[in-house]
Amino acid sequence: MHKVTINKVAKLVNSKSSTLLEAMETSGLKPEFNCRDGHCGACRCKLSSGEVEYIGFAMAYLKSDEILPCICRAKSDVQLEDVNIHNEILSAS
Numbered sequence: 001m002h003k004v005t006i007n008k009v010a011k012l013v014n015s016k017s018s019t020l021l022e023a024m025e026t027s028g029l030k031p032e033f034n035c036r037d038g039h040c041g042a043c044r045c046k047l048s049s050g051e052v053e054y055i056g057f058a059m060a061y062l063k064s065d066e067i068l069p070c071i072c073r074a075k076s077d078v079q080l081e082d083v084n085i086h087n088e089i090l091s092a093s
C-alpha cells in the first residue's frame with residue numbers, strides 16, 4: 001500500500017493491484033476519465049513526487065512530469081496535482 005496525495009488535499013492509499021484512477025474512485029473521488037486505457041488523456045495529471053509504473057501503453061500526449069492515472073499504479077508514495085476532480089470540495093481549489 002502506498003499513500004497518494006491528490007491536489008494537496010485528499011489522501012488515500014493505493015493497493016498494489018489498483019490503478020491510481022481506481023484508487024481515487026474507491027475513495028469516493030470522481031476524477032475525470034473517458035477511455036480508461038491510455039488513449040484520450042482525459043485523466044492526465046501531474047506527478048509532483050514519487051514513482052509510478054505503467055500497466056498499459058500511454059498513447060495520449062504527456063509532458064515529462066505528467067502521467068495517466070488510468071494505466072498507472074503507485075510504486076512509492078506519490079503526490080498528484082492538477083487532477084480534474086468533480087467532487088465540489090476538491091474542484092474549488
Ligand code: FES
Nearest residue numbers: 034036041043070
Ligand atoms: S482515461 Fe483516457 S487516458 Fe486515462
